[in-house]
Amino acid sequence: MGRLTLQDLDARQGVQIQTFDKPWIKVGMSTCGLAAGADAVFNALVETIQSHSLDWRVTRTGCAGMCSMEPLVEFRVPGESPVMYGEMTPELARELVTQYADKHSLPDDHRVPGLAELAQAAGDPPRTGPRQYRIVMRNCGVIDPENIDEYIDRGGYQALKKVLSSMTPEQVIEELKTSGLRGRGGAGFPVWSKWKMTRASIGDEHFIICNGDEGDPGAYMDRSVLEGDPHAVVEGMIIGGYVIGAQTGFFYIRAEYPLAIERIEKAIKQARAAGLLGSNILGANFSFNIEVRLGAGAFVCGEETALIASVEGKRGTPSPRPPYPSVRGLWKQPTMINNVETLANITQVLLHGGRWFAGIGSGKSTGTKVFAVTGKVKYSGLVEIPMGMTLREVVEEICGGTASGGPIKAVQTGGPSGGLIPADKLDTPITYEHLQQLGSIMGSGGMIVMDETDSVVELSRFYLGFCVDESCGKCAPCRIGGTQILRLLNNIADGKGKEEDLVTIRRMAHAMQKASLCGLGQTAPNPILSALRYYEHEFRERLVPAHK
Amino acid sequence: MNESATKDDVVLIAKRWKNKRGSLIMALHGLQNRFGYVPRDAAMELAEQMDVPLARIYEVITFYNYFKLKSPGKHVVSVCMGTACYLKGAPKLLKHASESLNISPGETSADGEFHLQMVRCVGCCGLAPVVTENETLLAKVTVDSLEAHLCKCKNKEKEKA
Ligand SMILES: Cc1cc2nc3c(=O)[nH]c(=O)nc-3n(C[C@H](O)[C@H](O)[C@H](O)COP(=O)(O)O)c2cc1C
Ligand code: SF4
Ligand code: FES
Numbered sequence: 103m104g105r106l107t108l109q110d111l112d113a114r115q116g117v118q119i120q121t122f123d124k125p126w127i128k129v130g131m132s133t134c135g136l137a138a139g140a141d142a143v144f145n146a147l148v149e150t151i152q153s154h155s156l157d158w159r160v161t162r163t164g165c166a167g168m169c170s171m172e173p174l175v176e177f178r179v180p181g182e183s184p185v186m187y188g189e190m191t192p193e194l195a196r197e198l199v200t201q202y203a204d205k206h207s208l209p210d211d212h213r214v215p216g217l218a219e220l221a222q223a224a225g226d227p228p229r230t231g232p233r234q235y236r237i238v239m240r241n242c243g244v245i246d247p248e249n250i251d252e253y254i255d256r257g258g259y260q261a262l263k264k265v266l267s268s269m270t271p272e273q274v275i276e277e278l279k280t281s282g283l284r285g286r287g288g289a290g291f292p293v294w295s296k297w298k299m300t301r302a303s304i305g306d307e308h309f310i311i312c313n314g315d316e317g318d319p320g321a322y323m324d325r326s327v328l329e330g331d332p333h334a335v336v337e338g339m340i341i342g343g344y345v346i347g348a349q350t351g352f353f354y355i356r357a358e359y360p361l362a363i364e365r366i367e368k369a370i371k372q373a374r375a376a377g378l379l380g381s382n383i384l385g386a387n388f389s390f391n392i393e394v395r396l397g398a399g400a401f402v403c404g405e406e407t408a409l410i411a412s413v414e415g416k417r418g419t420p421s422p423r424p425p426y427p428s429v430r431g432l433w434k435q436p437t438m439i440n441n442v443e444t445l446a447n448i449t450q451v452l453l454h455g456g457r458w459f460a461g462i463g464s465g466k467s468t469g470t471k472v473f474a475v476t477g478k479v480k481y482s483g484l485v486e487i488p489m490g491m492t493l494r495e496v497v498e499e500i501c502g503g504t505a506s507g508g509p510i511k512a513v514q515t516g517g518p519s520g521g522l523i524p525a526d527k528l529d530t531p532i533t534y535e536h537l538q539q540l541g542s543i544m545g546s547g548g549m550i551v552m553d554e555t556d557s558v559v560e561l562s563r564f565y566l567g568f569c570v571d572e573s574c575g576k577c578a579p580c581r582i583g584g585t586q587i588l589r590l591l592n593n594i595a596d597g598k599g600k601e602e603d604l605v606t607i608r609r610m611a612h613a614m615q616k617a618s619l620c621g622l623g624q625t626a627p628n629p630i631l632s633a634l635r636y637y638e639h640e641f642r643e644r645l646v647p648a649h650k
Numbered sequence: 651m652n653e654s655a656t657k658d659d660v661v662l663i664a665k666r667w668k669n670k671r672g673s674l675i676m677a678l679h680g681l682q683n684r685f686g687y688v689p690r691d692a693a694m695e696l697a698e699q700m701d702v703p704l705a706r707i708y709e710v711i712t713f714y715n716y717f718k719l720k721s722p723g724k725h726v727v728s729v730c731m732g733t734a735c736y737l738k739g740a741p742k743l744l745k746h747a748s749e750s751l752n753i754s755p756g757e758t759s760a761d762g763e764f765h766l767q768m769v770r771c772v773g774c775c776g777l778a779p780v781v782t783e784n785e786t787l788l789a790k791v792t793v794d795s796l797e798a799h800l801c802k803c804k805n806k807e808k809e810k811a
Binding site for chain 1: 670671672673674675676678679709710713714715716717730731732733734736737738769770771772773774775776777778780787788789
């Protein structure tokens with residue numbers, strides 16, 4: 103495709119679905135779908151369609167979020183509501199095509215709830231029913247992520263067009279302020295404020311970095327968005343670049359996500375070919391380019407100062423803040439770092455307005471949050487909900503409770519920096535503030551469900567072991583404190599701990615929180631402290647009895 | 651390994667990244683993609699081509715878990731030990747793989763066929779527990795399905811032999 107003009111963008115919007123009058127089959131082909139065998143299903147569909155000489159369309163799409171039911175296949179016939187099939191096999195795929203071709207009917211087996219039953223998406227006419235609301239995942243499982251036309255068809259690059267043709271950077275910042283959008287990478291810092299500060303900082307050049315390091319093991323929404331709707335993140339980054347006055351942006355993506363890297367690279371290439379990256383974007387006096395940099399298996403590189411060192415090609419050791427990256431970041435220049443999910447929200451805020459966004463969610467936690475609900479849950483997968491919904495609604499009503507049908511013991515949010523929320527607190531609304539009050543954090547959106555068979559002591563040991571492994575060793579409180587606490591914890595887990603060990607653990611944990619240089623060490627004690635807060639008895643049960 | 655071929659590949663990789671700011675890690679990814687690890691002679695060649703001190707290259711390689719200094723073997727078996735997989739029984743899988751292959755995590759078998767390692771989340775947590783063998787991703791793995799896959803790899807090698 104050649105360079106797009108403003109008019110081209112409009113002409114290409116909303117034509118595909120209306121004009122295609124044959125059956126259209128979509129296969130979920132992100133990492134999870136492929137792992138479950140989507141490739142073979144896709145091939146079986148294509149072969150069967152060819153052998154019947156049908157001119158149907160078969161395309162790939164991203165992750166719809168129902169990961170435990172992959173491979174997912176959606177069958178669309180014009181004028182009818184689409185039908186979704188889960189746990190598909192090549193045999194079932196062949197049957198699907200043959201039956202519809204022969205009898206114009208669809209098999210009943212393996213049907214699962216469709217996207218429309220599951221979630222309402224930004225831009226849909228309002229209705230009641232589904233509990234999920236998709237802003238970030240609105241295109242995931244809907245479009246072919248490797249096809250820029252499908253993105254544009256769904257209103258893609260309209261936000262960029264709006265910004266470049268009718269908004270000043272200040273107006274964008276104002277809109278973000280109205281929206282109340284906060285960073286989704288963990289800390290929940292107001293997005294407008296970071297954008298404003300970076301814009302105001304003086305430097306030779308400005309940079310924007312998308313943090314796609316997704317270090318919390320058990321969280322994978324960033325991967326899904328990068329794989330399922332890469333252009334939305336690219337578009338968000340271009341807008342960010344325009345607002346802060348950057349000419350270069352970087353995607354920092356962990357090397358463990360090869361498909362996400364491939365799709366982002368493809369998206370960048372397509373955007374460049376369409377004139378959406380490069381010089382004089384959409385005819386405006388604005389030039390911007392994006393490069394990709396890969397992580398190399400270090401959790402600490404998700405921390406922003408370490409990330410900057412890593413993008414510079416160095417060891418990823420954190421440095422003290424201030425100076426904050428917004429003042430002095432990449433190559434000592436003003437740098438804005440935003441998380442993948444944060445950037446994926448930008449286009450929708452600007453298209454529908456800050457006030458619209460602020461109307462979703464609860465209090466100071468506006469908009470939606472995507473959670474990766476995993477562990478002992480019945481339907482594990484990605485769930486995007488308006489903030490303010492309770493943990494119980496997510497874990498029990500959307501995700502079906504535990505797989506065993508037994509009671510939930512606890513839910514862990516925030517990964518290695520977060521904490522446990524016991525079952526009797528599940529009616530808490532999910533907001534930044536409420537989770538913090540319980541001693542946990544929103545974090546990046548990992549939500550691990552534990553049932554009665556899981557041990558809190560073991561999970562604490564797991565998380566702390568993770569942080570000790572991943573500590574960069576630069577500062578003593580984290581390096582030594584972490585190892586010491588882990589040693590005591592191992593003792594307790596092995597039945598050799600003493601009463602005073604619990605006191606020592608708490609004391610060292612508080613010291614580590616206060617004195618560590620970066621967020622890794624400051625938050626590493628959170629899981630053990632929250633475990634002790636709610637489940638001290640489980641630790642005590644394992645202590646050496648005081649009197650023998 | 652053919653020496654001049656190695657050199658040509660390194661030259662190509664260096665050329666691609668040399669003039670890009672902060673691209674040393676990307677060049678190292680290039681080497682590891684090409685050789686499966688970062689061979690010492692390749693690192694030395696890269697140092698020369700990119701005009702970076704060798705010490706700085708090793709400083710970077712040793713910081714990042716992802717880079718390997720030794721050839722990992724033909725089949726790299728990675729057991730995910732992320733939280734979701736951990737809760738769903740990954741430790742059992744790791745133990746089994748270790749026994750079946752007769753190597754500890756982080757080791758390569760004497761015949762160079764297998765390398766066993768732990769990874770922290772491959773982003774497929776919804777299908778936990780997950781094990782990867784080279785590019786193949788196994789989902790909802792059980793001890794039996796893992797053993798079946800390992801057997802398949804072992805047999806493939808035997809057939810070739
Ligand atoms: C140890 C550590 C790991 C982190 N890992 C990530 C990560 O994987 N992804 C991410 O977006 N933010 C991560 N963060 C938070 C980032 O430092 C930063 O706050 C965030 O990327 C800013 O983006 P946001 O304002 O859009 O949330 C991490 C922080 C710490 C201390
Ligand atoms: S807190 Fe830990 S990870 Fe952070 S700088 Fe100190 S040692 Fe490194
Ligand atoms: S925890 Fe194993 S894939 Fe994420």
